[in-house]
Amino acid sequence: MNIRWRSRAIVVSGRWPSTFAALRHRNYRLWFVGQTVSLMGTWMQSVAQGWVVYLLTGSELALGTISFISTFPTLFLMLPAGALADRVSRRQVLLATQTAMMILAFILAILAATGALRVWHIGLLAFGLGIANSFDAPARQSLAVEMVDDRRDLMNAIALNSTIFNLARVVGPAVGGLVLAAFGPAWCFGLNGVSFLAVILALSLMRLPDAHRTPLNKPLMAQIVEGLQYIRGNGLIRTIIVLIAVSTLFGFSYAVLMPVYAADVLHVGETGLGVLNAALGVGALIGSLTVASLAQFRRKGLLLMAGSLLFPLALLFFAFSRSFPLSLGCLALVGFAFVTQNATGNTLVQTIVPDELRGRVMAVYSLMFFGTAPFGSLQAGTLAQAFGPTAGVAVGAAISLAFAIGVALAVPSLRRMSE
Numbered sequence: 001m002n003i004r005w006r007s008r009a010i011v012v013s014g015r016w017p018s019t020f021a022a023l024r025h026r027n028y029r030l031w032f033v034g035q036t037v038s039l040m041g042t043w044m045q046s047v048a049q050g051w052v053v054y055l056l057t058g059s060e061l062a063l064g065t066i067s068f069i070s071t072f073p074t075l076f077l078m079l080p081a082g083a084l085a086d087r088v089s090r091r092q093v094l095l096a097t098q099t100a101m102m103i104l105a106f107i108l109a110i111l112a113a114t115g116a117l118r119v120w121h122i123g124l125l126a127f128g129l130g131i132a133n134s135f136d137a138p139a140r141q142s143l144a145v146e147m148v149d150d151r152r153d154l155m156n157a158i159a160l161n162s163t164i165f166n167l168a169r170v171v172g173p174a175v176g177g178l179v180l181a182a183f184g185p186a187w188c189f190g191l192n193g194v195s196f197l198a199v200i201l202a203l204s205l206m207r208l209p210d211a212h213r214t215p216l217n218k219p220l221m222a223q224i225v226e227g228l229q230y231i232r233g234n235g236l237i238r239t240i241i242v243l244i245a246v247s248t249l250f251g252f253s254y255a256v257l258m259p260v261y262a263a264d265v266l267h268v269g270e271t272g273l274g275v276l277n278a279a280l281g282v283g284a285l286i287g288s289l290t291v292a293s294l295a296q297f298r299r300k301g302l303l304l305m306a307g308s309l310l311f312p313l314a315l316l317f318f319a320f321s322r323s324f325p326l327s328l329g330c331l332a333l334v335g336f337a338f339v340t341q342n343a344t345g346n347t348l349v350q351t352i353v354p355d356e357l358r359g360r361v362m363a364v365y366s367l368m369f370f371g372t373a374p375f376g377s378l379q380a381g382t383l384a385q386a387f388g389p390t391a392g393v394a395v396g397a398a399i400s401l402a403f404a405i406g407v408a409l410a411v412p413s414l415r416r417m418s419e
Helices: 018-024 026-057 060-071 074-087 090-113 119-147 151-183 185-205 220-233 235-265 269-293 300-320 324-352 355-371 373-387 389-410
Strands: none
Touching (some): 026 060, 026 151, 026 185, 060 373, 074 090, 090 119, 090 185, 119 324, 119 355, 151 185, 235 324, 300 324, 324 355, 373 389
């Protein structure tokens, strides 16, 4: 069967509808299954780890500190990790990072099972996890193009990666909560360790094409500088990366204030907080499936700008909402738009960048995405402490919206970008 119905909504190629077109490729099917299992385990561990930290300390500051420790290494290691991803096999890098993360999860499980677990253990292991994630992110981002034989399915693969993440974010914490209540945190940590076997097996079974690699005798720092110079010299890639950075720094920081909104603004308590997060996750899941369905839509620059404008606009409505149903709708739109912006931006960058620079460029992209988040949380918390939670969310959303409007007006070539 080989049918193509060309419309904006549906394209069927082989036996896969357009929403899941990347699953036509064997390597991506292996990745999809393995990564889904692994990420569900990761979310299970996240739930249990937060619970244990709060149980041991009774401190909200401790929760934030552990989160910061786990992201801190990315600020220093992401760029060298991107250069490494251009020098050696990206699959080998991922096998090493996933194995390291599996070992860290098992150490956490053993410490919890024996009753020896202390907060400093969790902090040290979180730092180790941050190091592994620093090398994992650029290799994982740049491997997507190697897992699909047809570049036209690249956007679909990237969008389905977001689907995996958001599906795991909805299912993983729910399962993790049940396991935590029934068997304790050690089981959550142990099951997370076991879940890494799925993605390690998937990577081992892939048949990947030979890719161009930078010669190993080239100095690492020279490689990093070469990647940064490429970004500086390419106006469209530079604009996309800065747009994503501003949205993450000033827009995504609302997440740290969600408990405050649930408790003191909307007065819906712990249950309401869970529902607010679920609405965000459902919106993000719908967004990732929508972007996956639009892989054949050529005006991807227009799609990027639509997501970049809708995300802070929906966030502004959420900031001033005092209605629980309206807040749920706003957060669903926030999740939808954020995924639309980031999946499309990721695709456009990977479409433009040459293979030999892919790891370094995606390292900068990942650094702007992950590395700015802790500072965004800090500014949101500071504003909320001084002027209230509405200001903490609204100021960041307004800055993001103003910047997106400025980009739309000043860089019209961006919204006209197409494959």
